[in-house]
Amino acid sequence: MKVNWGTAIVIAFVGFIGFIMYFVVNMATNDKYDHDLVVEDYYQQELKFQSNIDKEENSKNLKTDITWKKTKDGILVEFPNELDIKQIEGSVFLYRPSNKTLDFEIPISLSNHNLLIPDNKLLDGRWNISIDWTYNNEAYLYKKEINY
Incomplete structure (x- = not known):
């Protein structure tokens, strides 16, 4: 043909x-x-954007900001030593950009100025940590991208 x-x-x-x-x-x-969108409730998150900026500015105005370090047991989050731990309240949110099913949130419960995020909840790779906390009715926010 x-x-x-x-x-x-x-x-x-x-x-x-x-x-x-x-x-x-x-x-x-x-x-x-x-x-998909990065977060499910994108529009509600957008409405809280200015509030988050104000909280981050409050965090930057502290004498010492929150620090973290990787240990064999997990991630150790250290709050400023000059603060009274009984007045610190809030939560820690860990966000995994590559898989939203791995995201989790834990409440802040301190017996000293350190908070341990256990190793069994963390996989190797990139995490975004967001610590939303209050001290003396003042709101603070700490955000950081970490590689675990």
Whole structure:
């Protein structure tokens, strides 16, 4: 069977369109290429944005800010020594950008100026830590990207 040049061009176009459509459908239906928003409640988070900026500024105005270090038991978060630990309240949120099912939040419960985030909850890789806490009715926020 002999195919003329007009039919060959049409076959080439149909083949190319089929090739492109395969990738479009594959990207849209495969969970590996999931392109959700970073957080589920994006708009509510956006409304709290200025409040978070104010909390971060309060945190920067402290004599010493929160520090953290990696230990064999996990991540050790150290609160400033000049603060009374009985008046510190809040929570620590760890966010895993690559997998939202690994995100978790723990309340701040201090017996000294240190808080240990256990190693069994942490996988190697990048984490975003967000410590939202209050001291003497003043709100503070500490955010950091860490590699564990």
